[in-house]
């Protein structure tokens with residue numbers, strides 16, 4: 001027997017992006033909203049590597065991590081950069097304080113739009129179906145690497161880094177230079193080890209520094225000056241293969257680098273949109289994939305489908321919690337006007 005639930009609005013993803021939209025909808029009086037998550041509330045934060053602390057600040061003066069107008073100090077007073085577990089507790093607290101409806105442990109496998117009933121149909125496991133008038137997709141993006149490299153035997157860096165503890169070598173090569181790669185380099189660099197960072201662009205710290213993770217670039221430059229990090233610029237890796245116990249990295253223009261141990265590939269991630277891929281257009285710009293959205297973060301291909309959180313960003317620098325708060329309100333305003341029309 002199939003199980004069917006209908007809701008006016010369904011939000012897939014109970015991370016800071018999805019919760020920001022849900023609370024903004026609540027503030028606008030929109031009824032019958034359900035958040036669905038394949039895991040728990042804030043599941044990504046439960047899964048992040050054990051040493052992860054928020055890079056963005058929660059100080060008394062400035063709280064970049066607050067969502068839904070619920071002060072973080074209600075959960076973690078005076079911790080500037082809380083751990084991932086503490087932040088997950090905060091997200092769960094926000095959901096319970098706001099009394100947001102969440103269905104956990106429910107993975108959405110496929111979504112389509114039923115033209116006859118003007119509903120989105122969401123297919124879960126074991127004949128579970130949901131339908132809704134408006135859909136907000138907030139399923140995050142740190143799971144699928146963005147490069148289809150020939151990467152024989154390499155570590156692929158996801159948000160989860162279970163392999164980190166197994167790295168004992170005194171030479172490590174990291175491919176990539178953005179947020180993920182910076183985190184890996186900072187974690188691995190230490191006296192007695194040389195970390196080589198291979199980047200496809202020149203590695204220039206912007207002045208003034210224009211977003212939080214770029215502060216990490218400055219730390220990496222400092223480590224370079226101390227001889228703990230080497231930066232290879234303008235090398236876009238095309239393939240990696242093993243040769244006589246070593247690894248060879250070949251660039252698009254035929255240059256070669258040698259690595260003693262398995263390189264770590266951290267070149268970025270694809271938006272987690274597989275179940276909605278037929279309802280949203282994607283474009284690739286300089287190896288980064290963006291979704292085609294209007295100014296309300298609505299799919300230009302399928303009206304009524306909104307994208308929130310880190311995959312609803314328009315630029316790199318909008319992938320932060322402080323931005324989700326802003327575009328959560330934009331999405332909620334548009335959804336509430338449609339629901340009430």
Ligand SMILES: Cc1cc2nc3c(=O)[nH]c(=O)nc-3n(C[C@H](O)[C@H](O)[C@H](O)COP(=O)(O)OP(=O)(O)OC[C@H]3O[C@@H](n4cnc5c(N)ncnc54)[C@H](O)[C@@H]3O)c2cc1C
Nearest residue numbers: 013015016017038044054055056108139140309310320321
């Ligand atoms: C290691 C790390 C550290 C970060 N630190 C910071 C920081 O300090 N400050 C900051 O502002 N940003 C930070 N970010 C970036 C970003 O803010 C976070 O990744 C944030 O969690 C993204 O929020 P989100 O709601 O878009 O996605 P997520 O938090 O990833 O939430 C998506 C949710 O969707 C669920 N889901 C996915 N697919 C399905 C499906 N098919 N069906 C049902 N549910 C599904 C998942 O279980 C998950 O709970 C960090 C990112 C990483 C990877």
